[in-house]
């Protein structure tokens with residue numbers, strides 16, 4: 001008898017899960033059609049931003065590239081244009097600092113909308129990163145990072161949101177980081193600015209969901225970009241050893257995943273097995289976009305926390321080892 005009971009319970013669970021899978025498309029947002037859509041990409045002249053622009057362009061979108069350096073913008077424009085799929089497509093370049101003056105950002109977005117129509121999707125990818133020990137980081141850097149990584153995402157979003165609400169459609173992506181899910185050695189300034197995007201994204205999603213606007217919070221891993229090369233120069237040894245525990249991704253691999261998730265209206269977008277685990281672990285009270293996603297989070301959380309404790313233990317021992325080595329070499333001097 002116990003065996004039959006077990007079988008019945010198992011059958012119920014299977015049927016329940018199957019049912020959830022069947023109805024999950026009904027509660028998920030309708031995918032955005034990129035063909036003919038106007039996509040604005042900040043930080044679009046290099047790295048992940050440029051790759052996202054390419055990915056959208058090859059699906060038929062019109063692109064506005066936003067960045068500071070005009071020369072880099074023009075080079076990126078030429079590169080993106082190679083991927084046209086029809087001769088109506090346009091790449092517009094806008095040179096502005098998205099973090100300094102809101103009125104200026106609003107004006108350039110207005111001009112872009114006049115030329116290419118209302119913005120269907122905004123990708124907030126402008127950002128910078130510096131890695132150093134807390135007390136060795138110049139104090140100015142903390143402000144710089146909050147300005148560019150956080151305010152540089154607030155301003156463009158603020159400039160597009162009213163039109164999106166009027167049209168009752170739109171997608172907004174914030175590009176955070178795996179360092180926006182876990183605070184690691186050397187990232188006191190960077191992590192804080194990337195964690196800030198999470199609060200912004202969660203609160204904003206609750207406000208705009210009834211207007212059929214979907215927010216995506218993307219968590220790139222270490223990605224092979226000019227920014228990483230720059231960051232590499234000043235990275236403390238501890239940070240290097242810790243980052244080596246996960247791999248380096250190519251910007252076009254990362255961009256493909258982010259664009260797919262934004263099109264589908266997924267709140268979370270992560271890359272690779274580490275990213276999958278971090279997203280499940282840190283989902284907290286963040287919105288869920290499909291029943292499948294919610295189920296995965298419920299089932300995996302405890303297991304992932306156990307694995308995470310091992311990782312944390314090994315990171316702590318890296319930091320301790322480096323400290324002891326430094327002190328020993330100081331004594332030797």
Ligand SMILES: *[C@@H]1O[C@H](CO)[C@@H](O)[C@H](O)[C@H]1NC(C)=O
Nearest residue numbers: 224225228229232240243248
């Ligand atoms: C940065 O350093 C890591 C090792 O710490 C290396 O794997 C990676 O290729 C470097 N990236 C760039 C762009 O220099």
Ligand SMILES: *[C@@H]1O[C@H](CO)[C@@H](O)[C@H](O)[C@H]1NC(C)=O
Nearest residue numbers: 261268269270279280293297
């Ligand atoms: C986060 O996004 C990734 C990429 O789309 C997906 O594979 C994963 O299931 C999501 N994780 C959670 C916990 O929702």
